[in-house]
Amino acid sequence: MQTVTVSWLKSLEVLNNVPDDQLQWLLDNSKDQFFEEGEFLMQPEEPITGPHITVEGSMRFFMMQGTSRRDYTIIGPGNITGYLPFSRGKIAKGYAQAMTKLHIRSLDTGLIPEMIKNHYELTQALVSIMTTRVRDFTALQQQNEKMMALGKLSAGLAHELNNPASAIVRDSLTLKKHLSEEPESIKAIFSMKIEPEDVSAITNTLFSLIDAKDHTRLSLKQRTQREDEIIEWLDEHEIENSYDIAESFVDFNFTIETLETFEKYSPNKNLTHILNWASDMLITEKMVRDIQESARRIAELVSSVKTFTHMDRAQDKQYADIHIGIRNTLTMLGYKIRKGNISVIEDFDETLPEVKALIGELNQVWTNLIDNAIDAMAVNGKGTLTIKTRRDREFVEVFIVDDGPGIAPEIQSLIFDPFFTTKEMGKGTGMGLEVVQRIVKQHRGSIKVKSDPGHTVFSVCFLIDG
Structure with a gap:
């Protein structure tokens, strides 16, 4: 069994610049934990504990969608995970499971305020881990959301x-x-x-x-x-x-x-x-x-796919007509629209100038919002989807309106939160609207929702010359 010492902690790249006295404080206030292969360290709705330093063995983090397991990451020896300073998430959304016999060194979460107050370099090292983790996880989730959207579009x-x-x-x-x-x-x-x-x-x-x-x-x-x-x-x-x-x-x-x-x-x-x-x-x-x-x-259809993915353009902001992207999205979702017996009303301001944007990213916004509207109207067996555009000084506004049953008032403030979804297991990651909000903010804009039974409006507003 590996004995955890100050010297061993300094061998970890993320901790090698932390002063010895702070690492000694970490040792004095942490304890060893051992898990057998297959044993769970964390399950959904449980409080997130830690930080945990993986000493020996490995663990995986995953979520369940229906009967399918979706792995997010695997943590091996020398990695630090669990609750970290300034983390916003306090309740687990997924699972952590030992893949082999596992030895971790864990700090009591309740001691984090003391660490932040008295041990700056140690806190800074752990915060850097959190920053990297958020960046990597966000990229992974965005890729997963794109793949799910691609799957829907491919089927149609x-x-x-x-x-x-x-x-x-x-x-x-x-x-x-x-x-x-x-x-x-x-x-x-x-x-x-x-x-x-x-x-x-x-x-x-x-x-x-x-x-x-x-x-x-x-x-x-x-x-x-x-x-x-x-x-x-x-x-x-x-x-x-x-x-x-x-x-x-x-x-x-x-x-x-x-x-x-x-x-x-x-x-x-x-x-x-x-x-x-x-x-x-x-x-x-x-x-x-x-x-x-x-x-x-x-x-x-082939032209719509090419324009929709914007695969013939550079991956930076370009001037383009947003109506082309919206219409191509409607083309891509055409089968689902007809299957849902949905009428589409295009109330476009054709005088709108071209906007400076990441068009491929904006197309992902239109796909998520229109697809959600179609799903919302499915319970009625028919519906009317209205898409309206207009100019408000230096901004462009896009309204996506459906006549579905609406979003309950008590959850309207939650719909943009990561992992929040009203869809049944296996039909949504809960990342669609979170990704939409991030893309809109990337364009120096905002997205709002107003919903009553029979009338739900998502309004997207962003700079024309963003």
């Missing part, structure tokens, strides 16, 4: 990308099959004898409808009525496949007048071939458009 993004990707595969296969069947209708067209001016009239009529930008959107009732009218006309003129081609004609706003135009410029015996050819052209056009739209959607 997988759904967002799956739909257009599946559509491209489906439509491309259908288009390939459709094109393989077209030669039969083309043969009939080639065998016709039509005057050039009639061909021009037919093709001009067709492509004017294909190229039309202002298609009238029909209600289900109007569409059904239009299809019935077209089918009736086609049947009267003994057109083959009348039921099938009527659907494609309605998609492109065909009317009875359109069909009469085709009839006017087509030899009677060839009208069925011309209308079936026109339907084939429309079906091909529609599938190509669907493929283009799906590809555009994928490109938009």
Whole structure:
């Protein structure tokens, strides 16, 4: 067993500049403690004791999320942990457990005021440990929070990308099959004898409808009525496949007048071939458009990811339009918004100038606040999310409003505290809003909350030229 002496204490880097008399005071007022492997030194809701100097063996610190253990750090020989001078936390939030047989030297927490008063260098050494611990723990928690946010976004993004990707595969296969069947209708067209001016009239009529930008959107009732009218006309003129081609004609706003135009410029015996050819052209056009739209959607999502993470920018403050970040966040959370049956209202002041900020960090703010609002409205099965921006002199203000059940008055003052969460175990670290507050303060701003049942507002205010 290692005997703890002044000489051994001075071998520790953090204590090697502390005067011997102060280390002797530490020895005289501390005692040895021994723990078996697996034994707990600390559990949640217990008072934090110490300082503790690890002499032999090691211990781990962790928290539980559901049935999963999340390790934060491992302490080995020569490290100092436990309650330290000027620590704000007095109650344990997690566990400390011996990983092997463990020998620690512990100072009674009640003697810390005496140490602070009479032993400056020893106090200073322990405070430096606390500062390092806070910095490292904060960085770890921020990284964990980012990973959790990334996990949420990735799940939603997988759904967002799956739909257009599946559509491209489906439509491309259908288009390939459709094109393989077209030669039969083309043969009939080639065998016709039509005057050039009639061909021009037919093709001009067709492509004017294909190229039309202002298609009238029909209600289900109007569409059904239009299809019935077209089918009736086609049947009267003994057109083959009348039921099938009527659907494609309605998609492109065909009317009875359109069909009469085709009839006017087509030899009677060839009208069925011309209308079936026109339907084939429309079906091909529609599938190509669907493929283009799906590809555009994928490109938009990839662009949103790139802009959201801001991975093409330097890691310092840049001037940027905050509305781009907010809209990209909404895109990234689009699947969750639709799944929650949530309407989004964008009340943006488009005259806002670009703000100088760490845009990637601000996007983390929008992600946390919007995601929390979506979760809050989930109990209602629907909701309205309102995002408003405005300028207040040299500041920009962003309001994120939901119509969920609200935050209970007795906990509103606690929501920005580290580890505080209203979510069930495994669904929140309690670091989201604490990280949000830290990022906002980093931008020389503030964040406030006002909540009543059916109306919760988070307001973020920060300098435009921060």
